[in-house]
Amino acid sequence: MPTKSVKRTEGRARLNRERVLRTAVEVADEEGLEKLSMRRLGEGLGVEAMSLYNHVSNKEDLLNGMIDALYGEIELPSHDDDWKTALRKRSVSVREVLLRHPWANGLMDSATSPGPGTLRHHDRVLGTFRNGGFSLAMTAHAFSALDSYVYGYAKQERALPFDNKEQAAAMATGMLVQLPASDYPYLHELMAKHVLQPGYNYADEFSFGLDLVLDALERARDAERAG
Amino acid sequence: MPTKSVKRTEGRARLNRERVLRTAVEVADEEGLEKLSMRRLGEGLGVEAMSLYNHVSNKEDLLNGMIDALYGEIELPSHDDDWKTALRKRSVSVREVLLRHPWANGLMDSATSPGPGTLRHHDRVLGTFRNGGFSLAMTAHAFSALDSYVYGYAKQERALPFDNKEQAAAMATGMLVQLPASDYPYLHELMAKHVLQPGYNYADEFSFGLDLVLDALERARDAERAG
DNA sequence: ACCTGAACACCGTTCAAGT
DNA sequence: ACCTGAACACCGTTCAAGT
Numbered sequence: 243m244p245t246k247s248v249k250r251t252e253g254r255a256r257l258n259r260e261r262v263l264r265t266a267v268e269v270a271d272e273e274g275l276e277k278l279s280m281r282r283l284g285e286g287l288g289v290e291a292m293s294l295y296n297h298v299s300n301k302e303d304l305l306n307g308m309i310d311a312l313y314g315e316i317e318l319p320s321h322d323d324d325w326k327t328a329l330r331k332r333s334v335s336v337r338e339v340l341l342r343h344p345w346a347n348g349l350m351d352s353a354t355s356p357g358p359g360t361l362r363h364h365d366r367v368l369g370t371f372r373n374g375g376f377s378l379a380m381t382a383h384a385f386s387a388l389d390s391y392v393y394g395y396a397k398q399e400r401a402l403p404f405d406n407k408e409q410a411a412a413m414a415t416g417m418l419v420q421l422p423a424s425d426y427p428y429l430h431e432l433m434a435k436h437v438l439q440p441g442y443n444y445a446d447e448f449s450f451g452l453d454l455v456l457d458a459l460e461r462a463r464d465a466e467r468a469g
Numbered sequence: 470m471p472t473k474s475v476k477r478t479e480g481r482a483r484l485n486r487e488r489v490l491r492t493a494v495e496v497a498d499e500e501g502l503e504k505l506s507m508r509r510l511g512e513g514l515g516v517e518a519m520s521l522y523n524h525v526s527n528k529e530d531l532l533n534g535m536i537d538a539l540y541g542e543i544e545l546p547s548h549d550d551d552w553k554t555a556l557r558k559r560s561v562s563v564r565e566v567l568l569r570h571p572w573a574n575g576l577m578d579s580a581t582s583p584g585p586g587t588l589r590h591h592d593r594v595l596g597t598f599r600n601g602g603f604s605l606a607m608t609a610h611a612f613s614a615l616d617s618y619v620y621g622y623a624k625q626e627r628a629l630p631f632d633n634k635e636q637a638a639a640m641a642t643g644m645l646v647q648l649p650a651s652d653y654p655y656l657h658e659l660m661a662k663h664v665l666q667p668g669y670n671y672a673d674e675f676s677f678g679l680d681l682v683l684d685a686l687e688r689a690r691d692a693e694r695a696g
Numbered sequence: 697a698c699c700t701g702a703a704c705a706c707c708g709t710t711c712a713a714g715t
Numbered sequence: 716a717c718c719t720g721a722a723c724a725c726c727g728t729t730c731a732a733g734t
Contacts, residue, residue: 387678394621
């Protein structure tokens with residue numbers, strides 16, 4: 243009896259949307275978003291650029307699909323944790339995903355229509371607030387405030403011109419020369435007396451702000467209930 | 470006695486870096502960043518694209534310069550206000566500037582070296598915290614948390630696929646069909662019972678989160694002092 | 697149904713040549 | 716010193732043609 247043939251040209255899997263998106267993410271991770279052209283992506287898949295148009299309608303569709311695929315990597319808020327713990331974990335996960343795929347954050351600005359992965363993620367976050375005792379109006383406030391902070395932090399972190407502590411120290415020392423105390427006294431002070439001191443790590447600022455926002459949201463929820 | 474001639478070809482001012490940057494910002498505002506090519510910019514200045522390379526070293530330098538120019542539009546924190554008022558006003562100003570130049574926020578991610586306008590702005594913000602009684606460590610925390618929120622909010626706001634309330638309502642009604650309550654119950658609820666209700670405006674969420682962060686920073690400052 | 701080669705209308709940037 | 720024309724090595728996308 244006939245079965246579906248698994249034989250493909252040169253053993254290469256047949257092209258499909260998922261494989262196109264996955265390879266696109268890999269190329270962007272390894273070579274940067276600016277190197278991700280339809281021709282380069284085709285090359286990575288052993289195919290001509292024009293074949294891609296059978297699986298994505300254009301480059302914008304490709305980029306939207308890549309973003310939606312990333313939402314699948316983010317840890318959804320767990321039903322087993324209380325709202326604050328659940329959202330803390332998922333916020334840490336958002337940051338990790340954006341560190342792993344540094345090209346993604348800037349792309350979200352222009353991403354037009356959210357895909358199913360994106361919608362599912364947002365739905366679960368909203369549900370976590372609702373089940374944590376937040377009113378509908380307070381949930382809207384809280385969702386906006388929390389995600390503004392989380393994505394904004396990832397953006398600031400990415401804008402830093404170094405990837406690790408050693409580079410940061412070298413960079414900061416170099417910058418200090420460019421930052422005369424006469425022109426920029428407070429930047430100079432912060433660099434010399436804090437950022438360049440042993441033990442400082444910008445990455446640690448994430449937790450401070452995250453707890454600041456989560457604790458403040460809890461207070462806002464309680465104030466509304468009391469009021 | 471000879472004076473400098475003011476006569477220019479066709480009365481056009483002589484090209485210089487400032488004029489190049491200003492025109493580039495205008496083109497990006499009016500036609501979008503993706504339309505801002507060296508050829509298009511040259512056209513806007515009545516000059517061939519290649520002439521621009523006498524005033525910017527390449528496109529990256531152009532984009533960095535545009536970002537730095539925008540910092541000049543942001544209202545610096547005033548010395549006459551208390552720290553919270555001063556930073557509230559400047560945060561509102563940041564958001565207004567990013568609404569006026571929607572292409573800028575995404576660009577800041579990749580902006581490599583900060584220009585003098587950027588440094589001056591950051592120095593004044595840091596100084597406002599310091600003079601408001603924040604320790605050096607708490608100033609680093611506060612600076613990171615506040616700007617993460619402000620830039621993150623602008624980013625979320627920009628990601629919304631509509632520009633005003635009417636469009637938002639039309640869009641949301643259309644989306645509601647795409648958001649079956651069975652798949653996305655909380656998104657559905659938020660849309661139907663809150664976002665689509667008369668009087669709701671996403672723009673209002675900015676103030677809530679901004680005050681949330683500023684008030685929380687004040688508490689953190691006071692807790693550190695007391696501790 | 698899926699893939700391709702050639703073509704179109706663009707890019708950023710270089711370089712030698714003009715003034 | 717500043718501006719330009721031609722050229723190079725790229726883009727995203729279309730379309731008719733192949734299988």
